[in-house]
Amino acid sequence: MISRRTSGIVLSVSDHGESDKLVTFLSPDIGRATGIAKGAKRSKQRFVNKLEPFSLLRLMYRAGRNGGLLFLSEAELANAFFLLRQRYDCFVVAMFACELVLRFTREQDPDPAIFFLLLWTLQALESGRDPLRVAALFHLRLLGAAGYQPRLDSCGLCTEAVRPGRSYTLHPGSGLLVCDRCRHDVPESAPSLSVQTLKFLRKAQSIDLHHLDRLRLPSRTADETLLILYRYTRHLLQHDINSWRQLRGLRGAGACR
Numbered sequence: 001m002i003s004r005r006t007s008g009i010v011l012s013v014s015d016h017g018e019s020d021k022l023v024t025f026l027s028p029d030i031g032r033a034t035g036i037a038k039g040a041k042r043s044k045q046r047f048v049n050k051l052e053p054f055s056l057l058r059l060m061y062r063a064g065r066n067g068g069l070l071f072l073s074e075a076e077l078a079n080a081f082f083l084l085r086q087r088y089d090c091f092v093v094a095m096f097a098c099e100l101v102l103r104f105t106r107e108q109d110p111d112p113a114i115f116f117l118l119l120w121t122l123q124a125l126e127s128g129r130d131p132l133r134v135a136a137l138f139h140l141r142l143l144g145a146a147g148y149q150p151r152l153d154s155c156g157l158c159t160e161a162v163r164p165g166r167s168y169t170l171h172p173g174s175g176l177l178v179c180d181r182c183r184h185d186v187p188e189s190a191p192s193l194s195v196q197t198l199k200f201l202r203k204a205q206s207i208d209l210h211h212l213d214r215l216r217l218p219s220r221t222a223d224e225t226l227l228i229l230y231r232y233t234r235h236l237l238q239h240d241i242n243s244w245r246q247l248r249g250l251r252g253a254g255a256c257r
């Protein structure tokens with residue numbers, strides 16, 4: 001069987017039997033894939049300290065039967081993102097990002113936009129950007145890349161363009177932006193979004209990924225965004241986000257500076 005090369009960001013790792021590991025990673029050319037690293041628990045050279053969550057690896061693999069499990073034969077570390085394992089707030093956001101990528105991607109269905117967004121996220125955290133702001137930008141852009149971009153320029157019910165003096169919220173069941181006049185069938189607890197917040201978010205949706213760093217998202221905007229996207233995403237997935245509890249803890253601790 002032919003050996004191929006790719007690069008991949010490790011999303012999760014688990015033990016498999018006595019000596020092997022199963023590694024799920026995201027690659028720009030093969031998408032999300034799971035490979036078996038034979039003997040990885042014993043090998044001192046091929047895999048040691050490389051198969052860790054968030055690591056960016058250069059991989060050599062052979063395809064499995066029927067597009068299933070890959071066989072990993074070599075891994076070379078391109079970036080270990082060590083800081084993400086040392087700082088709790090960065091670790092939590094990186095876990096949150098990996099969990100959402102796992103849930104919003106399909107096995108071996110490549111989407112380079114999601115790969116480069118995840119890479120941007122890990123690099124932004126590693127370079128000391130505020131973790132909660134990075135989390136908010138990542139989540140917003142991931143929804144766009146996965147085809148669930150909320151439209152934030154007009155009320156989804158009365159269609160009136162967003163304008164000063166009104167307040168808005170996102171309907172958690174439909175992802176529609178709803179103005180205060182149309183808000184009657186939105187749950188009371190849905191947080192409000194100011195016109196200023198919406199302006200930032202529209203910019204964050206459309207700006208080139210290379211320039212996303214330049215956006216100075218106010219702390220309150222990041223916080224509102226995380227909460228509102230969490231509710232929408234939980235509805236989309238019909239599943240809770242496991243790492244949300246830790247992320248919520250960071251919000252509670254006022255880590256969004």
Ligand SMILES: [Zn+2]
Nearest residue numbers: 155158179182
């Ligand atoms: Zn309306």
